[in-house]
Amino acid sequence: DAGVIQSPRHEVTEMGQEVTLRCKPISGHDYLFWYRQTMMRGLELLIYFNNNVPIDDSGMPEDRFSAKMPNASFSTLKIQPSEPRDSAVYFCASSLVYRVSGTSRNYNEQFFGPGTRLTVL
Amino acid sequence: GQQVMQIPQYQHVQEGEDFTTYCNSSTTLSNIQWYKQRPGGHPVFLIQLVKSGEVKKQKRLTFQFGEAKKNSSLHITATQTTDVGTYFCAGRASGTYKYIFGTGTRLKVLA
Numbered sequence: 570d571a572g573v574i575q576s577p578r579h580e581v582t583e584m585g586q587e588v589t590l591r592c593k594p595i596s597g598h599d600y601l602f603w604y605r606q607t608m609m610r611g612l613e614l615l616i617y618f619n620n621n622v623p624i625d626d627s628g629m630p631e632d633r634f635s636a637k638m639p640n641a642s643f644s645t646l647k648i649q650p651s652e653p654r655d656s657a658v659y660f661c662a663s664s665l666v667y668r669v670s671g672t673s674r675n676y677n678e679q680f681f682g683p684g685t686r687l688t689v690l
Numbered sequence: 691g692q693q694v695m696q697i698p699q700y701q702h703v704q705e706g707e708d709f710t711t712y713c714n715s716s717t718t719l720s721n722i723q724w725y726k727q728r729p730g731g732h733p734v735f736l737i738q739l740v741k742s743g744e745v746k747k748q749k750r751l752t753f754q755f756g757e758a759k760k761n762s763s764l765h766i767t768a769t770q771t772t773d774v775g776t777y778f779c780a781g782r783a784s785g786t787y788k789y790i791f792g793t794g795t796r797l798k799v800l801a
Contacts, residue, residue: 600787612733612778612791625788660732666787677787678723678735679780 573682575661581688587649590685593642594663602679603636603646604660612660618644651689658684692717694781696792704800709766711795713779720784722755722762727794728775736764769799 574593582588594601603615616626621638629636633652638644648655662679693716703709713722721740725733737746739755739762746753752765762779776796780789 602789604791611793614788614790617788619787625786662733664787675721676738676740678738679725679733679789680735681732684732 573661573663573680575659575682575685577685578683579686579688581690582651583690584652585650586689587647588651588655588687588689590646590659590661590687592644592646592661592682594644594661595665595680596642598663598665598680600664600666600677600679601638601644602662602664603644604662604681605657606660606684607657615646648687651687653689656687656689658686660684692781692783692790694779694790694792696777696779696795698795699793700796700798702798702800703769705771706768709769709773709797711764711777711779711797713762713764713781713792715760715781715790717760717783719759719781721782722759723780723782723789724753724762724764725778725780725791726775727778731775733778766797769797771799771801773797774799 576591599620602617604612606612615628616636617624618638636646660681662681664677664679666675666677668675696713723738724736727733737753742759743757744755750767754763776794778794779792782789
């Protein structure tokens with residue numbers, strides 16, 4: 570498997586422009602997460618999906634941010650309009666929740682993509 | 691809301707010395723995961739701890755989950771230059787698959 574794929578790897582744009590980040594999760598995974606990483610705020614969860622349905626978007630900074638998952642193999646994170654403070658590395662991660670036989674414990678290691686480094690001038 | 695703190699923020703050690711990072715959650719966790727991120731890279735899953743008081747080992751790495759399921763630690767014995775990176779814990783509360791990542795501990799190993 571190729572792992573989680575993100576595109577573009579780098580994006581430089583000007584303030585006010587629309588930015589779309591893309592993610593292809595690992596085939597068969599049922600959870601998809603979008604994170605943002607900055608020096609000041611660390612690694613923040615923005616939103617996560619289960620079976621293509623958004624479950625928790627409480628981490629989305631404001632209305633300028635939106636995320637969609639139209640099918641199990643594709644998700645987008647859109648920023649419109651972009652601002653310099655949106656500059657960060659954006660990671661997509663996917664996971665498959667499974668239960669160890671004979672236990673009640675769920676396991677779901679997250680597999681991260683390589684990230685998109687966004688710079689807003 | 692739930693917060694996860696890690697200490698120390700930075701640690702420089704001589705190669706061969708031991709290293710420990712501590713993770714503390716403001717709320718009781720269902721489980722905790724540990725990740726390693728190399729400079730310029732992405733977080734890579736190391737382990738998941740589920741049971742109160744659980745201890746797991748991976749070669750030179752020892753992971754512990756506190757009895758109250760609010761804290762955890764990662765200990766590396768005899769560090770090597772390949773251990774360089776930032777180590778994150780990530781805690782999950784029950785009823786959700788939302789993970790809150792800790793602030794991270796950046797480890798530098800001097801040869």
